[in-house]
Amino acid sequence: METWIEVVVFGLQRGAIFGLVGLGLALVYKATRILNFAQGELGTVPAFAALMVMTGFETVGDEVADRGLLLPATVVAVLVGALLGVLLYVVVIRPLGKVSPVTSLVATAGVALLLTTIEINVFEARARRFPRPVNGGFDLPGTDVIVDWHTVVILAALAGVALALAAFFRSAPGVALLATAEDPFAAELQGVPVERMRALAWGAAGALGALAGVLGAGVFESLTPGLVTSTFMIPAFTGVVLGGITSMVGAVVGGFALGIVSQAAIQIVTTYELDVPGPPQLAVLVVLLAVLLMRPQGLLGRSA
Amino acid sequence: MPEQTKEMVELVDLRAGYGALPVLHGFSIAVAPGEVAVLLGLNGAGKSTAVKVLCGAVAATGGSVRYRGEEITGCSTAGCVQKGIVMVPEGRRVFGGLSVERNLQVGSWTQRGNRGWVEAQRAHVYEVLPRLAERRDQLAGTLSGGEQQMLAIGRGLMANPSVLVIDEASLGLAPVIVREILKIARNLAEEGTTVILVEQNVGALEVADVGFFVDQGVVTATLRGKELADGELIRSLYLG
Numbered sequence: 417m418e419t420w421i422e423v424v425v426f427g428l429q430r431g432a433i434f435g436l437v438g439l440g441l442a443l444v445y446k447a448t449r450i451l452n453f454a455q456g457e458l459g460t461v462p463a464f465a466a467l468m469v470m471t472g473f474e475t476v477g478d479e480v481a482d483r484g485l486l487l488p489a490t491v492v493a494v495l496v497g498a499l500l501g502v503l504l505y506v507v508v509i510r511p512l513g514k515v516s517p518v519t520s521l522v523a524t525a526g527v528a529l530l531l532t533t534i535e536i537n538v539f540e541a542r543a544r545r546f547p548r549p550v551n552g553g554f555d556l557p558g559t560d561v562i563v564d565w566h567t568v569v570i571l572a573a574l575a576g577v578a579l580a581l582a583a584f585f586r587s588a589p590g591v592a593l594l595a596t597a598e599d600p601f602a603a604e605l606q607g608v609p610v611e612r613m614r615a616l617a618w619g620a621a622g623a624l625g626a627l628a629g630v631l632g633a634g635v636f637e638s639l640t641p642g643l644v645t646s647t648f649m650i651p652a653f654t655g656v657v658l659g660g661i662t663s664m665v666g667a668v669v670g671g672f673a674l675g676i677v678s679q680a681a682i683q684i685v686t687t688y689e690l691d692v693p694g695p696p697q698l699a700v701l702v703v704l705l706a707v708l709l710m711r712p713q714g715l716l717g718r719s720a
Numbered sequence: 721m722p723e724q725t726k727e728m729v730e731l732v733d734l735r736a737g738y739g740a741l742p743v744l745h746g747f748s749i750a751v752a753p754g755e756v757a758v759l760l761g762l763n764g765a766g767k768s769t770a771v772k773v774l775c776g777a778v779a780a781t782g783g784s785v786r787y788r789g790e791e792i793t794g795c796s797t798a799g800c801v802q803k804g805i806v807m808v809p810e811g812r813r814v815f816g817g818l819s820v821e822r823n824l825q826v827g828s829w830t831q832r833g834n835r836g837w838v839e840a841q842r843a844h845v846y847e848v849l850p851r852l853a854e855r856r857d858q859l860a861g862t863l864s865g866g867e868q869q870m871l872a873i874g875r876g877l878m879a880n881p882s883v884l885v886i887d888e889a890s891l892g893l894a895p896v897i898v899r900e901i902l903k904i905a906r907n908l909a910e911e912g913t914t915v916i917l918v919e920q921n922v923g924a925l926e927v928a929d930v931g932f933f934v935d936q937g938v939v940t941a942t943l944r945g946k947e948l949a950d951g952e953l954i955r956s957l958y959l960g
């Protein structure tokens with residue numbers, strides 16, 4: 417019993433990060449119909465920016481990050497993420513013009529690779545310690561399970577993001593963004609600056625990625641080049657597909673589902689001493705396959 | 721200095737097209753403030769192209785667009801909306817996944833800084849188009865064709881137009897709904913908005929102050945007064 421409670425707690429923690437990454441993916445897909453494979457690096461690069469703020473710009477040293485600076489560092493990271501998102505749209509995506517989904521996927525994967533390479537060159541291919549905003553944890557009442565405060569922080573951050581997004585999609589720019597996503601020509605005829613709306617979606621996705629990067633590095637208490645892509649990107653993407661690609665709520669629901677499924681897979685494999693390579697990844701792929709076979713529009717998406 | 725003129729909108733010797741394909745070959749019309757103008761003509765005559773040039777959605781390759789006597793050729797769509805030239809596009813193109821109320825909110829984009837005005841205008845739109853008021857929380861995609869057309873017009877009105885262009889309002893609608901929409905257009909003009917209707921339906925001439933017959937990218941006839949009700953004359957225009 418206890419172990420399954422742990423599965424759920426860890427599942428929710430991972431799931432919330434998948435959800436943050438997934439929200440960025442869904443937002444960009446909704447606004448510009450592009451699967452942004454660079455979303456993960458829109459998390460890792462800002463996390464490195466935060467680390468730089470906390471270590472006094474020590475790119476390769478062993479300077480310990482000053483946890484007291486985590487809040488301003490996170491603000492810097494979010495700004496860097498937003499800027500990077502806008503740049504990615506303006507410099508790479510928009511000049512591509514109307515291309516097939518595969519072409520834009522390859523382009524964004526190329527950007528992810530490029531950013532990872534830059535990270536390795538600047539910060540070296542090694543792990544740096546990365547702080548959490550709150551250390552330690554607490555006993556879940558009535559159990560022996562210890563819940564990290566960091567898990568609470570991540571869930572609270574996701575809840576804050578959800579509220580902010582809900583408010584945004586009621587505001588004039590938010591509604592104009594939804595209109596642009598549906599029919600750019602009709603939106604333009606009302607004077608909506610369509611290109612600026614698309615850039616706004618990419619910028620917001622970058623900010624979400626940054627938050628996922630900082631909190632995700634906190635999960636491992638370490639940061640390596642390519643971290644968010646290698647640990648959170650595939651499950652987040654799968655969660656978004658599960659949730660219905662353009663659905664924000666679906667991205668979060670799908671993220672949690674994938675978080676719990678992958679933790680459960682680890683648990684099953686250890687309990688029964690199964691000899692399976694990479695159980696969480698495998699579980700994720702099983703979900704992806706099941707969705708594509710049985711419900712290609714996802715749980716909450718509408719069929720095209 | 722712009723020359724003094726009593727016209728609201730003038731298209732003068734306009735030339736435009738798509739890529740290598742020219743569509744307008746010296747297209748000219750003039751519409752006075754508060755008039756209802758109707759552009760008639762066969763499919764592919766260039767009516768939609770002409771009004772798209774007026775709204776900045778298609779570039780002119782020659783000639784000029786004047787608004788209140790001011791030369792505005794080459795103005796962007798957003799710039800035109802800002803000035804008060806607003807188009808309700810062919811095919812309505814409401815935002816199907818958004819509610820009626822949200823569609824109107826998108827319409828008021830250029831006016832969003834003026835909350836008081838937007839509130840009052842929304843109330844006015846619901847008054848002029850009462851079917852929308854009953855359905856304000858309904859998704860636009862689930863409205864009937866006639867209701868969608870009214871929503872598209874309401875959305876256009878939320879941008880505070882001085883000139884409202886409606887492209888093929890009557891397409892695919894029952895005659896009784898078409899009459900209702902034409903009456904709405906007439907009433908808008910009585911309130912001072914200049915209305916330009918692009919129509920296949922000659923019945924629209926009943927509410928018109930001026931009619932332009934368009935053929936192969938030029939205006940071949942301008943009808944005013946009694947001519948607007950001269951069935952014989954109109955039939956001869958269609959027969960060429």
Ligand SMILES: Nc1ncnc2c1ncn2[C@@H]1O[C@H](COP(=O)(O)OP(=O)(O)OP(=O)(O)O)[C@@H](O)[C@H]1O
Pocket residue numbers: 738741743761762763764765766767768769770810920
């Ligand atoms: N986006 C476009 N690209 C290329 N050609 C176009 C485009 N839009 C219109 N055309 C062409 O321009 C010509 C005039 O089209 P336009 O839409 O202005 O006609 P119309 O008078 O509005 O016709 P209808 O009554 O059928 O709407 C047609 O031959 C059409 O094929």
Ligand SMILES: [Mg+2]
Pocket residue numbers: 767768769810887888
């Ligand atoms: Mg047309």
